[in-house]
Amino acid sequence: MDFAIGEDRQMLADTMSRFLAKNFDWEKRLKVIETEHGFDRAMWSELAELGVLGALFSEDVGGFGGSAFDIGVVFAEVGRAIATGPFLETLMAGHLLAAAGESEVLESVIGGERIVTLAHAPAHDAESGEDRDVTASGSGDDWTLDGAKGVVGYLGAADLIVVTSGDKAFLVEAGGTGVSVSDYRMVDGGSGGELHLSGASAKLLSGVDAGTIAAAEAAGVVALSWEGVAVMDQLRDQTLEYMRTRKQFGVPIGKFQALQHRMATLALEIEQARSSSINAAAFFDKPERDRFVAAAKYTLGKVGNLAAEEAIQIHGGIGMTWELPLSHYAKRMVILGHLLGDEDEHLSRYIELLRAA
Amino acid sequence: MNLEYTPEEEAFREEVRTFLKEKLPARLSSKVREGKHLTKADMEEWHAILNEKGWLAPHWPEKYGGTDWSVMQKFIFETETAMAHAPRIVPFGLSMLAPVLIKYGTEEQCRHYLPRILDGTDWWCQGYSEPGAGSDLASLKTSAVREGDHYIVNGQKTWTTLGQHADWIFCLVRTDSSGKKQEGISFLLIDMKSPGIEVRPIKLLDGDAEVNEVFFTDVKVPVENLVGEENKGWTYAKYLLTYERTNIAGIGASMAALEQLKHVARTTKKNGTLLIDDPLFAQRLARLEIDLENMKTTNLRVLDAAGKGGAPVAESSMLKIRGTEIRQEIGALMRRAAGRYAQPFVAESLEEGYNGTPIGPEWTGPVSSQYFNNRKLSIFGGSNEVQREIITKAILEL
Numbered sequence: 001m002d003f004a005i006g007e008d009r010q011m012l013a014d015t016m017s018r019f020l021a022k023n024f025d026w027e028k029r030l031k032v033i034e035t036e037h038g039f040d041r042a043m044w045s046e047l048a049e050l051g052v053l054g055a056l057f058s059e060d061v062g063g064f065g066g067s068a069f070d071i072g073v074v075f076a077e078v079g080r081a082i083a084t085g086p087f088l089e090t091l092m093a094g095h096l097l098a099a100a101g102e103s104e105v106l107e108s109v110i111g112g113e114r115i116v117t118l119a120h121a122p123a124h125d126a127e128s129g130e131d132r133d134v135t136a137s138g139s140g141d142d143w144t145l146d147g148a149k150g151v152v153g154y155l156g157a158a159d160l161i162v163v164t165s166g167d168k169a170f171l172v173e174a175g176g177t178g179v180s181v182s183d184y185r186m187v188d189g190g191s192g193g194e195l196h197l198s199g200a201s202a203k204l205l206s207g208v209d210a211g212t213i214a215a216a217e218a219a220g221v222v223a224l225s226w227e228g229v230a231v232m233d234q235l236r237d238q239t240l241e242y243m244r245t246r247k248q249f250g251v252p253i254g255k256f257q258a259l260q261h262r263m264a265t266l267a268l269e270i271e272q273a274r275s276s277s278i279n280a281a282a283f284f285d286k287p288e289r290d291r292f293v294a295a296a297k298y299t300l301g302k303v304g305n306l307a308a309e310e311a312i313q314i315h316g317g318i319g320m321t322w323e324l325p326l327s328h329y330a331k332r333m334v335i336l337g338h339l340l341g342d343e344d345e346h347l348s349r350y351i352e353l354l355r356a357a
Numbered sequence: 358m359n360l361e362y363t364p365e366e367e368a369f370r371e372e373v374r375t376f377l378k379e380k381l382p383a384r385l386s387s388k389v390r391e392g393k394h395l396t397k398a399d400m401e402e403w404h405a406i407l408n409e410k411g412w413l414a415p416h417w418p419e420k421y422g423g424t425d426w427s428v429m430q431k432f433i434f435e436t437e438t439a440m441a442h443a444p445r446i447v448p449f450g451l452s453m454l455a456p457v458l459i460k461y462g463t464e465e466q467c468r469h470y471l472p473r474i475l476d477g478t479d480w481w482c483q484g485y486s487e488p489g490a491g492s493d494l495a496s497l498k499t500s501a502v503r504e505g506d507h508y509i510v511n512g513q514k515t516w517t518t519l520g521q522h523a524d525w526i527f528c529l530v531r532t533d534s535s536g537k538k539q540e541g542i543s544f545l546l547i548d549m550k551s552p553g554i555e556v557r558p559i560k561l562l563d564g565d566a567e568v569n570e571v572f573f574t575d576v577k578v579p580v581e582n583l584v585g586e587e588n589k590g591w592t593y594a595k596y597l598l599t600y601e602r603t604n605i606a607g608i609g610a611s612m613a614a615l616e617q618l619k620h621v622a623r624t625t626k627k628n629g630t631l632l633i634d635d636p637l638f639a640q641r642l643a644r645l646e647i648d649l650e651n652m653k654t655t656n657l658r659v660l661d662a663a664g665k666g667g668a669p670v671a672e673s674s675m676l677k678i679r680g681t682e683i684r685q686e687i688g689a690l691m692r693r694a695a696g697r698y699a700q701p702f703v704a705e706s707l708e709e710g711y712n713g714t715p716i717g718p719e720w721t722g723p724v725s726s727q728y729f730n731n732r733k734l735s736i737f738g739g740s741n742e743v744q745r746e747i748i749t750k751a752i753l754e755l
């Protein structure tokens with residue numbers, strides 16, 4: 001057994017942490033989330049230069065990492081700073097580009113020259129009230145896409161869009177004919193959009209199949225669970241700090257046993273969540289992957305909600321204010337629970353796997 | 358024991374329903390149903406409609422314009438108005454200050470202030486909390502020093518809800534610091550237009566500016582604006598809080614919100630399955646409804662006992678805790694139901710007249726911001742931890 005993260009990864013984490021502390025401090029974040037796309041495009045290129053994006057991919061496709069633990073380490077730093085930007089989108093879309101051998105495109109993404117996003121979940125269709133997805137028609141090099149995708153991260157900022165359709169994936173140029181985008185801000189910072197395609201020409205990512213897409217989703221969950229644990233750590237630490245300084249009834253509120261026990265429970269739950277994220281990474285290349293990935297996302301949703309709600313509650317009124325970083329950590333925490341399927345969805349998946357085993 | 362409505366209560370319910378059908382403006386009820394922000398004018402509009410009908414202040418004595426409704430009638434009124442998506446009545450004047458004036462104020466104060474609350478002349482806000490005095494409210498420092506026929510007020514209040522609209526603020530102020538902290542507090546009515554008052558908005562996590570800081574610098578307040586006796590304000594303050602707590606419990610609001618949630622569960626699909634057919638979501642929903650049904654009866658039992666002379670002090674704490682937990686859980690399930698569409702947030706879409714294309718199912722627009730905003734329910738009116746302290750001491754005698 002070895003729980004050490006490894007020297008190279010530690011170095012990357014330290015570099016990224018220092019960079020974000022310097023270039024993405026609190027004032028900066030408040031400004032950035034009010035901008036059109038909710039992230040700093042220039043900073044994105046700098047992060048790419050530091051190798052942050054390269055760490056998400058293996059050497060054979062132009063990166064220098066790509067293991068589940070490499071991914072985890074990067075996303076933990078994203079979580080610690082609640083950095084906005086298409087991290088998850090780059091990871092997941094990049095995974096599909098890599099599987100298709102699109103090394104040139106991937107290189108420009110890893111280098112930060114082009115922004116890619118992944119359009120995967122269907123859109124809500126106002127007319128029918130149902131989900132509407134993308135259908136593909138064509139063959140060889142000649143494909144067109146029709147339909148819609150919903151809540152596509154950083155869609156408005158993307159140069160390239162990887163679009164899934166069933167067990168296939170396609171590459172679409174943003175701004176091409178038949179590609180229309182409506183974008184908006186997200187409640188937790190950052191931006192997203194609805195993608196509408198009508199007769200949009202697309203390139204088939206050959207080599208991608210249902211298994212590749214599932215693996216990209218699994219990688220996404222590993223990323224989110226590491227990001228989530230880092231956010232939980234922040235929520236806990238900021239709350240403990242506040243409990244030591246805020247006085248009511250003549251004593252720091254940390255002296256009230258009612259609050260102490262709740263923080264003790266939270267601390268325990270966060271350690272459980274950390275273990276679930278380690279499990280998910282450790283079994284990423286193993287047959288048990290899906291079970292541990294479902295477990296991690298379930299745990300992230302459950303503990304994340306607890307962490308967000310307890311942190312605000314124990315802060316009292318101040319925990320509800322925009323000016324305090326804590327409330328933004330809490331918002332990010334809760335929304336992480338919604339991404340790539342929520343707690344209930346992953347618990348259901350876990351139950352299915354349990355039945356099938 | 359019998360929980361059914363009597364024929365009279367049934368008739369009363371019909372009367373309320375007819376009134377709502379005729380008088381509640383559709384513009385307002387759709388704003389409420391859609392979770393849009395209400396403006397000051399919206400709140401005033403509904404206030405005036407109820408006042409015209411004589412139904413604005415059911416809990417006041419008849420001689421000041423109250424009704425002589427029974428506990429059950431008040432409950433029927435609360436739930437029917439909530440189920441019809443009527444705006445919530447701003448409680449500061451009507452449900453907080455007025456009961457204090459009626460019980461502890463002078464006849465003159467009642468005759469002056471109560472009609473102005475009813476006809477909407479005065480919009481009140483609540484000046485209790487301070488930066489250093491939240492849960493430990495009695496440690497408040499804003500001082501009022503008597504100089505001739507005035508008090509001179511200095512200090513700061515915070516978290517003042519809708520203070521930006523207010524004409525008046527009722528404040529707890531320190532008039533004596535020599536003895537026990539509870540014994541030097543007075544209850545003072547202050548005109549917000551007085552020189553020396555400054556209101557600064559506080560932006561909350563959902564981006565909304567519903568609370569404020571209020572600063573007092575040498576504000577002159579006539580002595581006749583003192584309610585009751587000097588240094589006895591703590592008693593009045595606590596009396597007011599029991600009203601505030603029962604109000605925050607919001608059973609009617611929960612019933613209306615649960616109806617909406619059930620509708621969403623029956624019509625929204627996640628991965629091709631209706632939420633109501635998803636065993637995990639259905640469980641959450643069922644637990645919530647069971648809790649709310651239980652709560653309705655707990656609420657009526659407490660109010661019934663109070664009507665017969667029992668004081669609902671500690672029991673109001675129970676109502677406040679569970680009532681707010683239920684409200685928060687309904688909001689949490691709406692957020693869960695929204696799935697990926699909980700993440701987009703178009704602030705302008707919460708304003709009237711917005712006609713952009715909705716993102717996702719239309720009901721998802723406000724759910725996340727409401728969920729986050731609802732965190733306040735377990736914090737204000739005395740936090741739920743403080744309520745548990747009250748139950749521990751006053752009911753359990755531990």
Ligand SMILES: Cc1cc2nc3c(=O)[nH]c(=O)nc-3n(C[C@H](O)[C@H](O)[C@H](O)COP(=O)(O)OP(=O)(O)OC[C@H]3O[C@@H](n4cnc5c(N)ncnc54)[C@H](O)[C@@H]3O)c2cc1C
Pocket residue numbers: 246248249253256258259313314315316317318320482483484485486488490491492493515516517518519568733736737738739740741742743746
């Ligand atoms: C949206 C909003 C609107 C509000 N509107 C108004 C208003 O209009 N007028 C007004 O006067 N006030 C208002 N308040 C203030 C509200 O009443 C206070 O926030 C509340 O009393 C808690 O005080 P605090 O925020 O200072 O938290 P603190 O008192 O600092 O509490 C911090 C944490 O410690 C816990 N705690 C404190 N003491 C104990 C104890 N003895 N045992 C266990 N736990 C304890 C609390 O429960 C909380 O979790 C509002 C607050 C909010 C958030």
